[in-house]
Amino acid sequence: MDFKNLIFNDDKPKYVVLAEYIKEFIRKGEIEDGEKLPTIRSLVDEIDVNKATIISAYKKLEEEGYAVSKIGSGTFAKQRDFTRIIKRQYSRTFKKLSKDRIKDFIDFTGETTSAELFPIDEFKSVINEVLDRDGAEALIYRDSLGYEELRETIRRKFWNNSVSLSDILIVSGAQQGIDIVAKTIVNPNDNVIVEKPTYSGALSVFKSRRANIIEVGIEDDGVNLEELEKILKRNKIKLFYTMSYFQNPSGVTISKEKKEKLLLLAEKYDFYIVEDDYLSELIYDEKIEYIPIKKMDISEKVIYIKSFSKIFLPGIRLGYMISPKGLNDSLQLAKINTDISTSSLMQRVLQKYIDNDYWISHTRELTDVYRMRYECITKSIDTILKDKVSYVLTGGGLHLFVKIKTGRMDSVSLYNALKKENVLITPGVLFFNNGNDGLKYFRIGFSEVHCDKITYGIEIINKYI
Template sequence: MKKYFINVNEEETPKYIIIERHIKKLIDSNKIEDGEKLPSIRVLAQLLGVNNITVVNAYKKLENEGHAVQKMGSGTYAKRKDINRNFKREYSETLKKISGNLQEYIDFTGETPSSSFFPVKLFKDVLNNVLDRDGADALIYQEALGYEGLRKSISNVFWKNRIRSNDILIVSGAQQGIDIVSKALINTNDSVIVEKPTYSGALSVFKWRRADIFEVPMGEDGIDIVKLEKILKKNTIKCFYTMSYFQNPTAVSYSEEKKIQILKLADIYDFYIIEDDYLSELIYDESMVYKSFKSLDKNDRVIYIKSFSKIFLPGIRIGYLIPPANFKESIQNSKINTDISTSSLMQRTLDLYIRKGFWKEYIANIRVLYKNRYIYMEQCLRKHLGDKVDFISPGGGLHFYMKIKDSLKINSITLFRLAKEKKVLLTPGILFYKSPSDGEKYFKLGFSQTDEEGIEKGIKIINNLMEV
C-alpha cells in the first residue's frame, strides 16, 4: 500500500486528479502491474485522508482513459494501455514543440554532427566560387542522374573509379534513396527482411508500400544468420535492408565474415541487399577495417545508398545510390517520378568541395573531435549507469544503445517522459521495432549535439531517474 501514498494537499489541482495521475504513473512504470487489483475505495480513501467520492472520481477517470477496468462485484483493476502505438506521434510533437528552445535541453537525440563543427565560411567560399565559375548554369536542372561532375568525384574519391559515374544516381538524402528503391522494387504483399531493431524511417517506407516485413534479431556483429536462412527457406524475399556500420539504433557493425555469408545467401535465394551506409566515416577503433557490402559484392546483389547529409550538413540534402544493373532503369525512373532533380547548386558546390580535398580534411577533423567525445561518454556510462544498463562499445558512430536491466521496473517511455521534465532528451527503443512493445527496455543516447559537460550531467540525471 505504501506505493499508493501521495500528499493530495500539496497543490491546487483537484484531489481526484492528483490521485489519478499518481496511479497512472505507477501503472505506466510497471510499479502497478497490468491486471493488478487496485485498493478498495474505502481503504484508499482512509490511506490518503480523502472522502470516498474523491477516490470514486479518480477511479472513474482512470477507467475513462483506459488505465483501469471495473469488474462488477470484484473491484477495480489496473489496465496498461498500449501506449507504444501512439508514442511516435508524441515523440515527434515533443521535439517539434521544444525545437526553438533546444539550447535549454541536454539533447541525446541528435543523429547528425553538430552544426558548430561545420566550416561555414569555407563552404560559403566554395559556393561563391561555383557561382562565379558557372553563373546561371549553376541554378538550372541537371540530367536525371545528377550533376556529372559530382558523380565523377564520387567515383574517383570514394570508389577509386571501380564504380562508373554513369552507375551513380544522385538523390536527396538516404531517406529518399530508400523510398525510391522501394517504389521501384517492392509491390503490395512483397516480402522484405529488416534488422530487429532498425531505422524507423525505413520501417515507415516498407509499411507504406504494404510489404510483409520479417525481422531478424541483431547480434554483436550483425543479424542472426541461422534465423535469416530459416525465413529465406520458407518465404520468397524481395530484399533485405541493412545498415552495415554503426547501425541505427544498435550501433552494431557487421563483420566481414557475416557480410560474405549474407551475400552468398542473396545469390542462393535470389534477393537483393539494400545497404544504407550509415556513418562509416566515423570509425574510431583502429582495428576496424572498412569494407561495405557493395565492395564485397561479386554478383550485383547490392543496392548501395549513401547520404552526405548525415555526416556533413543536413540542410544540403544530398546523397547517392548505386543500383544493380537489373534495376538501374526502374530506379532512375522512380527518382524522376519522385522529383526532377536534386539541387543543382548544392551538387556543384559539394563536387568542388570534394575535389579541393576539403571533404577529407573535414572528416579527419570531426573524427578526432567525436572520438574524444565517444571515449568520454563511454566512461560516463560505465561509471554512472553500469549497474542499470547493458550496452556494447561500437568503436565508432555517434550513439550508444542501452538495454535497461530486467531487475528495473522502469520502461523507456516512462524514462523519456521523466527525463524530459528534467530537460534531458533521449530516444526510446520502441521507435525502432515493427512491434513497439519489443523496444520497451531499450533507449538510445547520441552524443553529437552535447558536449562533455552536458554528457556527464545528463547521464547523472538519467541515473537518478532510474533509481526511482
C-alpha cells in the first residue's frame, strides 16, 4: 500500500482521513480480504503521525466493518459487500427527492421513456373506449394466463402468428417474469450464468434463490461464447440470462451469428436461455436488425420476456412471456402463486392501444426524439471527456455504459461528488456480482435529459474525472 498520495487537511481529523484512505484500497480490492494491514509502528515512521491517530483509524475501520483486529497478530482487512450498501444509498437518494426537487437535478439515471412524451390524450380515449365497451367487466375479469384478446393481439401484431396462444403468459413487468422463471427452474445451489455486467434486478432474483451465479464476459457483439462454452463443459447449468438488445447496462446487442451459436450450445449442453428483450423498439442504427433469439428457437430452449413498461409508462406494470412447450404449466402455476392475475383494465387498454396502431406510431415518435438525444450525448462525451473514458456505441436504447480510463476516481466516489452538484449517475458496482469489478464504470441514461442539459452535465462530470 502506497501512502504518497495521502494528504491531511484541516477539514477532517487525521485519523478519519487515514481510515478513509485505507478503506478505498480495501473497497477496490487493492488490499485483499484477510490481508494484514501495516503495523502501527511502521505507519508512525512512514506517514509521520502519532500512534494514537493510527489506533483511532484502525478502530474506525473495525467499527465500519472494513477490518478485524486479532490480539497478538495485528489488524487485517475485511472485504464488505458494499454493493448492498451502495444500492441502499442509491435507493435512499430517490426516496428523499420529491417530484419537484428532482427537477433541480440533471438526472442521468433514467432507464424508461420520459412521461412528457407519452400521448396522454390517446391513452384517455382508449380507456374510455374500453370502459364503454366492457363496463364493469373490465375491472373484474380474471384470467390466470392474461386477457385472451391481448395475448391474441401480441401473437398477431408482434409474432405474425408464429407462436401458440397457450405459450403466451401476461406478467406484471419483466422483473416479475424473471422471478417466475427463477421460482420455476432454479433451486438452491443450481448454477446460473449471467453476463458480466448485467441487470441488477436479475442478480437480486438469482441471489434470492440461493443460486450459484457464474459471470461470463461481454464483447462488442454479445456474450463471449468461447468463455461461455468453457464454463458449460465444466458445470451443469440450469439457465443463461441475457438481454438481447441494448443490454442493461453495457448497451451491447447480440449479433445474429452469436444468437445462432448460443442456441446450438443450449441444445448441446441442455440449458434454458432466458431472453429479456429490453428496449428493442428504440433502434437508431439502421444496420441493427430486429430478430429475437426466440424467433430462431426451434428446440424450445428460449424463455422470452418482454416488458411494455419502458415504452407504455413505468407505472403500468405489464409484460409478457413466451415459454417453451415443456414449461408452460410450471410457469403458469408460478405466476398464479405470485399474484393470481395482472390488472384486467390495463390489459384491455393495452390491447386496444396496440390494435389501434397507437403503439407503433408512438414508438416511431420516441425513436426520433431519442435518436437526437443519443447523438447529443455521444457527441458531448467524445468532445468533452475525450480519451478519459470509453464506451460502446449502442445504436439504440436509452443509456451508455462508460468506463473511466484515467485517474484514481471510481464510480462510487464520482456518484457521491456529482450528487452534490445536482447531477445523478448510476455507479457501475450495482451491475456486477462482485461490486469491485464495477468501480471503473458508470451508466448514464439520457431519457429524462434534454440536449442542453446533457452537455452541461457532461461538463460537470469532466470536472471530476
